Amino acid sequence: MERNLVILFIPFLFLFIGMEIIYSWVRNLKLYRLSDSLNNLAAGISNQIFIIVFHSITIAGYLWIYFNWRIFDLPVWPNEFVWKASSLSLFGIAILTWVACLFFYELAYYWNHRLSHEMNFLWAGHIVHHQSEEYNLSVAFRQASFRGLFTWVFYLPLAILGFPPAVMGLVAQFSLIYQFLIHIKWIRKFPKWYEMIFNSPSHHRVHHGRNQKYINKNYGGMFIFFDKWFGTFEPEIEEPVYGITTQLKSFNPLWANFHYWKEMIDLAKKSSGWKNRMKVFFASPGWKPSTFVDPEKKSGKDSVTFRKYDVILPKGLAAYSIFWSCLTLTGSFWVLATVSQFPNAVLQTIFFISIFSFVCIGGICDLKKWVLYLEPIRLLYLSYIAFPFFETSSFSFSVFGASISSWVWLWFYRDFFGNRKENFTF
Numbered sequence: 001m002e003r004n005l006v007i008l009f010i011p012f013l014f015l016f017i018g019m020e021i022i023y024s025w026v027r028n029l030k031l032y033r034l035s036d037s038l039n040n041l042a043a044g045i046s047n048q049i050f051i052i053v054f055h056s057i058t059i060a061g062y063l064w065i066y067f068n069w070r071i072f073d074l075p076v077w078p079n080e081f082v083w084k085a086s087s088l089s090l091f092g093i094a095i096l097t098w099v100a101c102l103f104f105y106e107l108a109y110y111w112n113h114r115l116s117h118e119m120n121f122l123w124a125g126h127i128v129h130h131q132s133e134e135y136n137l138s139v140a141f142r143q144a145s146f147r148g149l150f151t152w153v154f155y156l157p158l159a160i161l162g163f164p165p166a167v168m169g170l171v172a173q174f175s176l177i178y179q180f181l182i183h184i185k186w187i188r189k190f191p192k193w194y195e196m197i198f199n200s201p202s203h204h205r206v207h208h209g210r211n212q213k214y215i216n217k218n219y220g221g222m223f224i225f226f227d228k229w230f231g232t233f234e235p236e237i238e239e240p241v242y243g244i245t246t247q248l249k250s251f252n253p254l255w256a257n258f259h260y261w262k263e264m265i266d267l268a269k270k271s272s273g274w275k276n277r278m279k280v281f282f283a284s285p286g287w288k289p290s291t292f293v294d295p296e297k298k299s300g301k302d303s304v305t306f307r308k309y310d311v312i313l314p315k316g317l318a319a320y321s322i323f324w325s326c327l328t329l330t331g332s333f334w335v336l337a338t339v340s341q342f343p344n345a346v347l348q349t350i351f352f353i354s355i356f357s358f359v360c361i362g363g364i365c366d367l368k369k370w371v372l373y374l375e376p377i378r379l380l381y382l383s384y385i386a387f388p389f390f391e392t393s394s395f396s397f398s399v400f401g402a403s404i405s406s407w408v409w410l411w412f413y414r415d416f417f418g419n420r421k422e423n424f425t426f
Contacts, residue, residue: 005173007048007336010141013180017137023186024136031136031185033310034318035365038325039251042358043128044141045332046253049351051148052339058152062168065159072162101163101171102222105155109175110226112154113219116147121281124260125150131256133243133308135208140183145257175221179204199224202236209240210306241306245286249309252362254355311367317413320406321364328357349385356381369418375410379403 017037024031051058074097116126125147132139158168184201194200199220207218217234220226227233248256267288268277276289313321332354335342342350360378363371386399 004336005170006176007333009177009180010048010333010336013137013141016181017141020137020184027186029186031134032138033134033308034321035251035311035313036132036134037136037138038321038365039253039256039362040132040138040142041325041329042253042361043145043256044143045329045336046145046257046355046358047143048336049332049354050145052336052347053351054146054148058148059165061152061156062159063165065156066162066165069160070162071160074162074164074167076164076166097163098167098171101158101167102175104158104161104163105168105171105175106221106223107226108154108158109221110219110230112151113221114216114230114232116151117216117219118284120260120264120283120285120287122150123285124264127244127260128253128256130208130244131248133247135183135185135205135240135242137180137183139208140180145253178222195224197225198222203227203233205240206234206236208242210243210245211238211241213238214240215245243306243308247309250362251311251365252359252368254359254362311365313365313367314413314416316409317364317367317416320409320413321361324357324406325361328354328361346389353378353382353385367417367419372410372414372417376407379407 021032023029075094076097077094113126116122125144128144128147129139129142132142155168155172159165179199182199182201182204185205187201189195189202190198190200195202199218199222203218203220203224206214209215214234217232218224218227219232224233248259250256250259264280268280271277271280271289273289279287279289331350335347335350335354339347356378360371360375363374380403383400383403386396390396390399
């Protein structure tokens, strides 16, 4: 696949997010919070960056099995030679290939998604998508950076059946784009016939709910009938409360990807016996050894007592975060959309500065004091790489000027860092 439909869809998703923000503002729905939304978008672009980085690993297994072990030679298009048959028959076979691939992909996705909620090391790769305490289209873009390293094996049976990589790739991207569009809070229900077959905003709101009755429900991607078949369906009855049961309390996309790994490692260290230590990574989330005593055990929170995590930013730092987020998101998307035109060394540099920028912006949204030391390094490094890439062009001097101005701007607000006020909202 030369074209990544998800990358091509990103500008439209950003457009839809903008439209939803306007709609939310006009109707006073309060669907978005600044720091949360910036973190969601940063996590999404980071996910796409690491898909490129790990592409050769995640696709190699499928290609090897397809070319060496496939059972059937299924066509991508009707004009491909399969066996002697009429044009009408070949057209029907090609259509059936795509429909069957969608069905089996969604079945594999269901079990991939379900086990990602039921097994700790897989949950560590999926938890990022559930950390936001809002439910809007920016949450759809919030994806984990390293999940693909663990989940590609679920789709290998499709290679054995003989579904061509092009068909598999397009079906997977189409399914993901569909799932982006159901992260909507203000559409209550679709027609009954639709909600019987397909995943919907209502069904997926349940999946994102941290309400006790909603946990580990509605795993389907495009289709909801797999949940009904396998007993994991739950209709939306009460208003969902969004987020994970133990709040992340951070807007740092890097920490969002690693915090659960740290929790598992800490639990393994405190557990007795190598069996319990290994089981930590394969058990269900929340599992602890019977001999383990947790001194920090917390009582569960319900929809009445739960409060969203937020940090009050001065307007100047909010503007600073928006400015650098827009630049980083735009630059990263441009590179992702034209990735084949860049040498690997250049790609690695750009990807590094993108992730570095997202980490610093997240630290600013959290008002962490370490940002006062790390952000100047980022600005200096950005200026340093601008001149080798763009030489003594006006763009290089613009980057240099923006970096110096940002440094001064940040220094002006230095007293706010390390002295944050958390704004918990209901």
